[in-house]
Amino acid sequence: MFKEERTEPLFEWAMLGKVDTGRPNLGFTAHVAVYRLMQFTLRDVLIRQHGVEAADRVFYGAGELAGKLFYENVITKRESFSEFVAELQDVLREMGIGILRIEKEDLENLTFTLTVAEDLDCSGLPACDERICTYDEGFISGLLSAHTGKKFRVKEVDCWCSGDRVCRFDVKSVS
Secondary structure, eight states: OOOOOOOSOSOOGGGGOOHHHHOTTTTTOOOHHHHHHHHHHHHHHHHHHHOHHHHHHHHHHHHHHHHHHHHHHHOOOOSSHHHHHHHHHHHHHHTTSOEEEEEEEETTTTEEEEEEESOTTTTTOOOOSSOOOHHHHHHHHHHHHHHHSSOEEEEEEEOGGGTOSSEEEEEEEOO
């Protein structure tokens, strides 16, 4: 028997629940180590069971869905690209996700070089032989796709874990 392939997400923003009601004393924050523990153990199990490429596809896809939903439910300034980016920078900083900068932008061709400092996923990790911010690649793709209506391919080119002190992403429109 074959599993039915679903194209629409099962996740909805409301599934995040009412954190203020459920955590009246602890609130909305948790230690970064707890987030990383969940992320890296999940990634480890996916890699052991399905391989690196499949794990990367899952993390990129999850990040892409999260980016689209984040845009729909958190971002309010959608009129111009500059207003969108300014609000996104503020929200990412306020939520402790990272400090976003645009190093290069070509709005006509929808290509960008972005950096994220103090990245939630990897800043402070020991050096390794890989770039690990696959979820972030998808998240950025989802955000930009939701804002522009175009599809994007995002690739991390520098990472804290490869010796840089920011994560740098090359972003290109593919539609």
